């Protein structure tokens with residue numbers, strides 16, 4: 001067996017899932033599995049319990065709400081990519097989701113899972129931040145709305161409590177000029193650095209522990225990106241400046 | 251779970267990956283395993299008609315669902331599936347390690363785009379790695395598969411195809 005031992009739970013309602021998350025020690029939600037299962041296979045994650053939400057019916061809607069689009073926990077990235085509603089109301093999200101991995105991964109991966117995972121190089125958290133969207137977290141204690149600006153706390157770290165299920169993400173409409181530009185080594189890879197423009201707002205990803213808002217006139221100010229085998233900090237700063245120029249030239 | 255049309259008993263150990271279940275428990279070794287973290291694509295199978303990475307699913311998650319592997323594309327002795335035929339004609343393989351994954355991804359791609367543009371072909375195969383061919387012949391094979399698919403109705407083209415899930 002590749003994954004470490006865990007106890008498997010497959011609730012059939014959101015209430016049941018929240019009850020499990022509230023009562024179990026060290027439980028993890030399993031959504032699309034496109035980030036969690038690799039971590040299990042490499043034994044980088046060793047949760048005692050997996051709460052698989054895939055058998056909860058009616059949790060995969062993509063619908064119009066408050067002038068934006070709401071994406072529920074089990075809506076796959078491929079479904080969002082193909083959604084006419086998303087293309088009409090929030091074309092920035094359509095453009096962004098196409099940059100996430102590959103279609104085969106997007107067939108399973110969820111938008112909410114990507115937000116909950118909070119990889120600093122991920123596109124969708126930066127889109128949520130640039131648009132000023134929010135997520136809804138549910139637990140046995142009730143629902144709570146968490147604004148994008150306070151949701152992302154650090155590398156793979158969010159404001160979600162261990163007993164909370166992210167049930168829905170809300171992306172405001174993107175009617176004005178928008179762009180998402182990134183540089184990666186290979187098509188479909190995580191970005192070395194990327195920028196999201198929503199009208200006159202700018203969010204950056206891949207250059208800090210979380211996505212960050214920046215000033216379009218001086219996007220690299222105050223940034224101290226890390227360096228690795230793929231890119232030096234200087235190169236990442238260069239990418240931020242160049243991609244911002246391009247995003248605002250359009 | 252149904253695999254290539256046949257019902258198989260459930261896998262009880264939740265730690266069993268779908269890829270390992272297919273290979274070790276069901277003996278369907280056509281599904282290959284390379285990286286086990288979603289990068290190489292050689293474990294790609296169809297899950298309710300849409301291509302997914304079998305190394306990133308637990309076997310228990312496939313309970314009550316339909317899985318198709320490369321073995322299910324053509325029965326022994328019958329003509330090859332159009333995508334297999336195209337890979338054969340266009341030399342879309344050398345060592346063959348990546349081939350089952352490419353074939354299943356392309357079956358999914360053609361369900362989504364029966365007449366793919368060059369860009370859609372490149373996008374569609376970008377999630378699969380091949381160490382041998384240099385991809386040019388694979389690109390040609392996809393083009394050819396699209397032509398062949400329109401001539402030969404495929405047995406796998408029915409209900410539930412191309413739904414992005």
Ligand SMILES: Cc1cc2nc3c(=O)[nH]c(=O)nc-3n(C[C@H](O)[C@H](O)[C@H](O)COP(=O)(O)OP(=O)(O)OC[C@H]3O[C@@H](n4cnc5c(N)ncnc54)[C@H](O)[C@@H]3O)c2cc1C
Nearest residue numbers: 029031032033034035036101109110113114116122166288
């Ligand atoms: C080869 C490859 C390339 C990739 N490239 C990219 C890329 O370029 N950009 C990118 O952004 N992503 C990329 N990904 C990751 C992919 O987008 C994942 O689908 C996504 O990060 C996680 O979504 P998921 O539904 O698969 O979540 P899972 O893997 O199931 O879960 C991920 C984490 O989030 C938690 N979680 C998930 N859903 C919820 C919920 N509803 N409530 C509370 N917690 C939850 C889980 O407990 C876990 O900790 C890539 C993945 C692979 C395998």
Ligand code: FES
Nearest residue numbers: 284285286291305
């Ligand atoms: S073995 Fe599944 S993608 Fe490489």
Ligand code: FES
Nearest residue numbers: 344346380381382
């Ligand atoms: S044919 Fe050898 S890896 Fe593709």
